[in-house]
Amino acid sequence: MERRDSNIAAAGRGGKGPVRSSYLLRPRGPERTIVRTMEFLNFLLILWAAWLVWRRPERERLAFRLLVISCVLMALLFFVGSHGSLVPGVNL
Numbered sequence: 001m002e003r004r005d006s007n008i009a010a011a012g013r014g015g016k017g018p019v020r021s022s023y024l025l026r027p028r029g030p031e032r033t034i035v036r037t038m039e040f041l042n043f044l045l046i047l048w049a050a051w052l053v054w055r056r057p058e059r060e061r062l063a064f065r066l067l068v069i070s071c072v073l074m075a076l077l078f079f080v081g082s083h084g085s086l087v088p089g090v091n092l
Contacts, residue, residue: 038077045070 049066052059 035077035081038073042070042073042077045073 045066049063049070052063052066
């Protein structure tokens, strides 16, 4: 971490010093791709609910259910993202 900060600081001084792209552009792990997929699913649920209210007002109950599911999904994503796991790290 210290090397990355020093490289960024060196880059900010007019380009004096090496800047390695491996420190600045790290590949995403598999857990980031599943989070992106879930966020996109959440976006699609909200978009679908908005379309239902706009084009099919008689399906308002379904749209409300989709928004509730979307809120639960957002809360679940926040909970999983802010906590490493549901159980503490113990020896089993």
